[in-house]
Each structure stands twice: as C-alpha cells, then as structure tokens.
Amino acid sequence: MSRDRTMRRTRIALIVTAGAMLATAAATAQQDADTAPATVKQVMQTMTEPSSEVIFTAASEPPKDQQQWEAVRKSAVVLAESGRLLMTGGRAKDNTTWMEMARALVNQAEATLKAAEAKNSDALSKAGDDVYLTCETCHARYMDTGR
Numbered sequence: 001m002s003r004d005r006t007m008r009r010t011r012i013a014l015i016v017t018a019g020a021m022l023a024t025a026a027a028t029a030q031q032d033a034d035t036a037p038a039t040v041k042q043v044m045q046t047m048t049e050p051s052s053e054v055i056f057t058a059a060s061e062p063p064k065d066q067q068q069w070e071a072v073r074k075s076a077v078v079l080a081e082s083g084r085l086l087m088t089g090g091r092a093k094d095n096t097t098w099m100e101m102a103r104a105l106v107n108q109a110e111a112t113l114k115a116a117e118a119k120n121s122d123a124l125s126k127a128g129d130d131v132y133l134t135c136e137t138c139h140a141r142y143m144d145t146g147r
C-alpha cells in the first residue's frame with residue numbers, strides 16, 4: 001500500500017469518527033430540548049396570556065356568531081390546560097397557595113368553557129371577571145416585582 005493511500009484512509013476514518021461524535025452530541029442536545037419542560041414564563045406567554053385575552057375581550061363584548069363562540073371555547077380549553085401545567089413539571093412555587101390559585105384558574109377556565117358551550121354571555125362575563133382576579137392575585141403574590 002502506498003504511503004499516500006494510507007494517509008488518505010486515516011483521514012477518512014478521522015472524518016467519519018468526528019462526524020459520528022457530532023451526530024451524538026446533536027442528538028443529546030436535541031433530547032434535552034425535547035424533554036425540558038416549559039418555564040412558568042413560557043406557559044404565561046404562549047398559553048395563559050393569549051387564551052385569556054380572547055376570553056377577556058369576549059367577556060366585555062359578547063361573541064356575535066358561532067365562530068366567535070368557538071374561539072372562546074378553544075381558548076378556555078387552552079387556559080385550563082395552562083393552569084394544569086402550572087401545577088406540574090416542577091413549575092409550582094409551593095404546594096399550598098400556588099396550587100390553590102392554579103386550581104382556581106383551571107376551574108374558572110372550565111366555567112368559561114361551559115358558558116361558551118351554552119352561549120351564555122352573562123356566565124361568560126362572570127367567568128372572565130373571576131379569571132382576571134386570579135391572574136392578579138397570583139401575580140401580586142408570586143411575580144417578581146423587582147423588574
């Protein structure tokens with residue numbers, strides 16, 4: 001075997017090994033990203049806030065058609081789920097008041113869902129008020145105010 005060919009083989013082997021190592025590192029990083037639970041902030045930003053926005057708007061100005069009621073219904077499902085997320089995945093700040101407030105959010109979102117299904121704008125308005133109070137109460141207690 002010529003010296004040139006040996007060197008080329010060695011180089012190819014090195015490249016293949018490096019490639020495999022990179023692939024493994026990438027797979028590990030990918031896995032970490034996949035399994036890391038969303039933070040409280042991420043849940044607020046992506047679920048709690050947008051879904052409650054739809055509900056607050058509808059609570060002050062009742063839905064006019066099927067499509068708008070449907071939007072409220074879907075938002076109530078998302079809001080309830082965001083409340084459940086606050087109780088799990090290491091997001092709870094304590095095992096008492098935090099859990100009560102997250103539970104209240106879930107219950108009020110469920111009440112919103114019922115109101116939307118019944119197309120009951122009075123019940124929707126009340127549920128919206130209750131939800132709002134829970135946001136405020138929890139933030140007053142747990143949100144970092146030093147920002």
Ligand code: HEC
Nearest residue numbers: 040041044048049052086101102105134135138139142143
């Ligand atoms: C169980 C407690 C709890 C409830 C209930 C709650 N929040 Fe939050 N929320 C927090 C905490 C804690 C933070 C601060 C998160 C952080 O900065 O790490 C926060 C942050 C936020 C933020 C700021 C996110 C950012 O960009 O920094 C918004 C917006 C928000 N909440 C909206 C709402 C709304 C709207 C509701 C009611 C529908 C609600 N939250 C209900 C605990 C709660």
